[in-house]
Amino acid sequence: MTYVTFPAEKPLDFVAIGRLCIDLNANEINRPMEETMTFTKYVGGSPANITIGMARFGLRTAFIGKIADDQMGRFIADYLQRNRIETSNVVTDRTGAVTGLAFTEIKSPTDCSILMYRDNVADLKLTPDEVSEELIARSKVLLISGTALAQSPSREAVFQALHYAKKHGAVIVFDLDYRPYTWTSPEETAVYYNLAAEKCDILLGTREEFDMMERFDANPEHSDAVTAGKWFDYSAKIVIIKHGKEGSIAYTQDGVGHRAQSYPARVVKTFGAGDSYAAGFLYGVMQGWTLEKSMAFGSASACIVISSHSCSDAMPTAEQVHDYIERCNRGEVTAS
Numbered sequence: 001m002t003y004v005t006f007p008a009e010k011p012l013d014f015v016a017i018g019r020l021c022i023d024l025n026a027n028e029i030n031r032p033m034e035e036t037m038t039f040t041k042y043v044g045g046s047p048a049n050i051t052i053g054m055a056r057f058g059l060r061t062a063f064i065g066k067i068a069d070d071q072m073g074r075f076i077a078d079y080l081q082r083n084r085i086e087t088s089n090v091v092t093d094r095t096g097a098v099t100g101l102a103f104t105e106i107k108s109p110t111d112c113s114i115l116m117y118r119d120n121v122a123d124l125k126l127t128p129d130e131v132s133e134e135l136i137a138r139s140k141v142l143l144i145s146g147t148a149l150a151q152s153p154s155r156e157a158v159f160q161a162l163h164y165a166k167k168h169g170a171v172i173v174f175d176l177d178y179r180p181y182t183w184t185s186p187e188e189t190a191v192y193y194n195l196a197a198e199k200c201d202i203l204l205g206t207r208e209e210f211d212m213m214e215r216f217d218a219n220p221e222h223s224d225a226v227t228a229g230k231w232f233d234y235s236a237k238i239v240i241i242k243h244g245k246e247g248s249i250a251y252t253q254d255g256v257g258h259r260a261q262s263y264p265a266r267v268v269k270t271f272g273a274g275d276s277y278a279a280g281f282l283y284g285v286m287q288g289w290t291l292e293k294s295m296a297f298g299s300a301s302a303c304i305v306i307s308s309h310s311c312s313d314a315m316p317t318a319e320q321v322h323d324y325i326e327r328c329n330r331g332e333v334t335a336s
């Protein structure tokens with residue numbers, strides 16, 4: 001059954017708008033960052049990671065964002081180009097803004113955290129008039145990521161991109177990606193997340209992220225089915241609630257909940273699961289697969305990334321994901 005129709009005539013498969021940053025992942029893992037002396041540099045930013053994942057699956061992709069006019073910004077732009085991601089709408093800041101840094105702490109495979117340096121970052125300085133209508137008009141999908149709503153003018157740039165996507169018939173995906181340290185208050189977050197979510201066809205978030213959005217609901221039940229049902233009154237066709245190792249559930253407008261279990265994984269770090277899951281799931285539905293097959297593909301993609309040191313570099317190819325699923329089905333992968 002087809003729950004979302006992607007405009008096949010569009011030459012681009014996928015465009016994302018939002019954060020381009022640098023991950024600095026601790027090399028000395030299984031200890032607090034106070035004891036970490038060296039880090040490995042990777043391109044980061046949740047929407048960037050998802051786009052890199054889609055490119056690794058062989059899709060035609062592009063990115064809308066702003067980078068700093070420095071070595072880190074050029075590192076990011078070069079990495080995107082080397083991964084065949086169109087950067088025609090990646091704008092270079094000229095105000096002296098810097099690149100967001102995400103220092104990642106891996107205390108244990110299940111106790112990871114991110115220390116984000118987000119002051120005066122270039123990615124939040126993208127303006128509405130810098131968003132290319134022509135690029136969005138060429139794409140089947142526009143993905144927005146919640147953190148880009150955290151500050152103006154990036155906030156307005158996202159809403160302008162949403163306007164273009166609606167105008168040109170792109171499928172709109174909202175990866176909630178709630179990062180509290182980027183926001184001034186949960187109330188502000190909920191207001192802007194809800195305004196954006198009303199325009200979106202596919203929503204992906206964790207239970208906690210949807211709970212944040214429901215703070216103004218009268219008597220919120222915070223139950224997955226009720227959460228999903230609320231968004232079908234707007235533009236939503238699919239609402240996915242992710243539950244970490246417990247798997248995920250996708251609701252459709254007919255009220256059916258489609259469940260997916262997680263696969264076993266030898267976890268190095270937990271973050272990156274959501275980005276790789278989103279890329280794998282969206283790839284699957286864009287191939288016309290069932291929701292269950294697409295969710296399983298996303299789940300396996302997530303396992304590959306959380307079993308790796310990086311997020312962006314570790315984004316797998318479709319062949320690697322299929323192979324992982326087959327090895328799990330043969331009982332060759334054990335969880336750690």
Ligand SMILES: Nc1ncnc2c1ncn2[C@@H]1O[C@H](COP(=O)(O)OP(=O)(O)OP(=O)(O)O)[C@@H](O)[C@H]1O
Pocket residue numbers: 206242243244245246247248261262263264265267270271272273274275277298299300302303306
């Ligand atoms: N420990 C795990 N073992 C196996 N699979 C996992 C694990 N954690 C997450 N996953 C898979 O990844 C999917 C998304 O993970 P999660 O629910 O943690 O999203 P998220 O919080 O957005 O991720 P992130 O930590 O990147 O922000 C899950 O639905 C599951 O399929």
Ligand SMILES: O=C(O)C[C@@H](O)[C@H](O)C(=O)CO
Pocket residue numbers: 019021022023043044045046047049102114271272273274275311312
């Ligand atoms: O999105 C961020 O700013 C952090 C990411 O770069 C990091 O890779 C991560 O947390 C992935 O979800």
